[in-house]
Amino acid sequence: MPAFITSRVLQGIPVVLVVGVLSFAMFAYVGDPVSIMLGQDYTEAQRVALVHTLGLDRPFFIQYARYMWLALHGDFGFSYRLASPVMTLIEQRFPATFELSMTATILSLVIGLPMGVYTGIYRNSWLSRGFMVFSLAGISLPTFLTGILLILIFSVTLGWLPSFGRGAVVNFSHWSTGFLTLSGLKSLILPAITLALFQTTLIVRLVRAEMLEVLRSDYIKFARARGLPNRAINFGHALKNTLVPVITIIGLQIGGLLSFTIVTETVFQWPGMGLLLVQSIAVADIPVMSAYLMLVAVFFLVINLIVDLLYFVVDPRLRVERRAAGAAR
């Protein structure tokens, strides 16, 4: 197991370096920070002095190495727009994004798994057909439109829920949470539903397809012949075996979730990393963009690693094969 983790981490290093080159190239060659920082009136001497202070007159490799070294220590430079360190900005916004996406993921699992199992078992019932129509709508509605429609119904027309922001938050030293106040929880509802909708529909369709596949297999027939109760067959035997593809897709979808958080946060003005990115792109705030790219790459590598490790938990065959392969070696 440790050998497996090490090899996966080592495989990730070239990816980080390549993304680092892209990120640095953006940082160094796109836009002109000097002219932005100097404003309208400046002398040539002031310009040269600033170029020197910023280290922009040094060779490419030195600048790249310095960039990566600082990035390793969490220093991504200063945002042009907000004039504060990029890392501080991201740290401030991370809790909001994390709480939103976790709530949405849990929501989509809690709703999507039972719906998928149900539509898989009773494929022709009216309720199943209703669920499938709902899932088709969920896939075709662009996320930002879902958000707007929810705002239109629940904020504008009914006036039940707030339409933007995070409500009141409770601050700890490095973390701000909206879970502990009523307004925070109320503000969370609409964005979380918006974000969860697409994931839910995906999980429903996937679990349904897998259930249909598994329920036809011999060992399910055998379990029925043994006279096991339906509950034990459906959940103990069938559902367990659908989990490997479901975990794969959910792992892959967390990447998708990231892009949907960008959309959701913009619609609801949720003060997270996605909103920060969109606001930065609109004014070409390159340091924030390049930092975001780097962090996302690292984030994906971590997610992929976690997904790989989850396989071992879910699928005992993998554990056995690996042990056998290790013994053979």
Add this chain to the structure above:
Amino acid sequence: MSDVPAPAAPARPPGAIARALDSDLFYSFRTSPVAVVAAIIAVVCMIGAAFAPWLAPHNPFNLASLSLLDSFKPPVFVSGGSWNYLLGTDDQGRDVLSAIMFGARLSLIVGFASIIFAVLVGVSTGLLAGYSGGWLDTLLMRIADVQLSFPVLLIALLVDGVLAAVLSHNLSDRLRIYVLIVSIGIAQWPQFARTVRGSTLVERNKDYVLAARVIGISRLRVMATHVLPNVMGPVLVIATINLALAIIIEATLSFFGIGLPPTEPSLGTLINNGNNFLFSGDWWMTVFPGLALVLMVLSINLLGDWLRDALNPRLR
């Protein structure tokens, strides 16, 4: 393949249309009600969009015909609406229906152009990688893999941001549409490259390729005229499904305010504009463009699903 028709000599050679109507593909289309309905909706949307300048009841961009007195008119079925503006008017007094038709036109132009861009880049990369093999294959596919692990929307956002920053000195509204096309195209090429590479690996070892090489045809020509036509089937399916995705991404970027400008609004820009007036209760400026977007995307998605199943020999 078992279902190749026997070469029976017909009384007269059928025309291209007759042959198309008689094909397996058209039969599968005719017998699938979902595909037929989706195709009708898609065709209506596309005709309405393509011929917007002639079909639209008003010209929303003719400043001379706009009057602020006509602004914020509700749709016809709400009290205060008039038949003159079926779906109401926006804050500038522009007819919402006409704006949707012109907007859908831009959305479709960007969607199609970016898919063509992605197909050009992706298919040639995949063909080159699959046919050459070796280090070039490894390099190109590693790049595609790394990019594939990022969400398409994120790539399009970042490319758009970088291009906009690079071109910021002379980024006129005219240029924005090209920036959009390129960023959405770049975001989608790896899927095409991977698929084409896969089929190329199969095709390149077949006898007809070997024969072509033996008679001394150049590498480029073998790739372009012999292998290429045989790997294009799956590309068509991915292109259809990705067209829907491209339209959604364009709408999303325009909704963010970094896509098409308000002077040349696509559906996303219209929704963004309507969103500003959502709280004053003027819902029609948002809901109708949104509905048009959903109809277009849904019908293209359903067509793509049907095409995938129809072209999949295992499902026949």
